[in-house]
Amino acid sequence: xxxxxxxxxxxxxxxxxxxxxxxxxxxxxxxxxxxxxxxxxxxxxxxxxxxxxxxxxxxxxxxxxxxxxxxxxxxxxxxxxxxxxxxxxxxxxxxxxxxxxxxxxxxxxxxxxxxxxxxxxxxxxxxxxxxxxxxxxxxxxxxxxxxxxxxxxxxxxxxxx
Numbered sequence: 196x197x198x199x200x201x202x203x204x205x206x207x208x209x210x211x212x213x214x215x216x217x218x219x220x221x222x223x224x225x226x227x228x229x230x231x232x233x234x235x236x237x238x239x240x241x242x243x244x245x246x247x248x249x250x251x252x253x254x255x256x257x258x259x260x261x262x263x264x265x266x267x268x269x270x271x272x273x274x275x276x277x278x279x280x281x282x283x284x285x286x287x288x289x290x291x292x293x294x295x296x297x298x299x300x301x302x303x304x305x306x307x308x309x310x311x312x313x314x315x316x317x318x319x320x321x322x323x324x325x326x327x328x329x330x331x332x333x334x335x336x337x338x339x340x341x342x343x344x345x346x347x348x349x350x351x352x353x354x355x356x
Contacts, residue, residue: 199223204315241282243267248285251278254349258323268306277306277342280320307341308334319339319355321348326355 198209204338205216206223208229217223224308225301230236243253252271257279259266265282269290284290307328309316316329321344328344 210234240265243282243285247272248290249288251280251285251290253285258320263302277345279306289322304334304340307339308337308346317344319344319348321354324354329356 199220200207200209201220202216205218206220206314206339208215208217208226208228208230211231217226227341235286242256244255246253248269250273251286252272253333254268255266256268256278257266259279261281266279267279267282267285269278269285270276271278272283280290286348304310304315307319309318311330314330314332314335315337316330317340319326319328320345328333328337331340
């Protein structure tokens with residue numbers, strides 16, 4: 196659940212400035228729901244999956260947020276390139292079709308691929324959880340791991356181990 200995460204063997208509930216810890220995930224989730232109900236906080240989120248904005252088709256939600264803005268995984272229908280795009284950029288018509296990383300000149304690696312020592316690591320975020328997929332010797336191999344994990348999730352709902 197959004198706002199609930201595992202921290203140092205305990206389950207942390209975050210709600211605005213509040214941060215509390217619980218022994219079990221169910222206790223933490225129950226507290227988060229209670230807080231959202233208490234403060235009339237809507238947990239309904241628009242599902243953008245499958246929607247098309249210009250030349251970008253939304254594949255799904257990455258589970259990431261930045262400045263209270265959801266980051267969605269999209270594919271450029273013209274180039275076939277995967278992009279991470281802010282939801283507000285899509286809905287306002289300001290999406291560029293470039294990944295957030297490509298908008299920065301220093302970023303030349305594909306989405307989900309990171310420099311890791313002498314190799315290249317792959318990481319994917321699904322359902323608000325980050326999964327490390329391993330380190331490969333080339334960016335293309337790491338990107339293949341990322342795309343494989345994404346396809347398994349989209350086709351079978353299977354999360355990486």
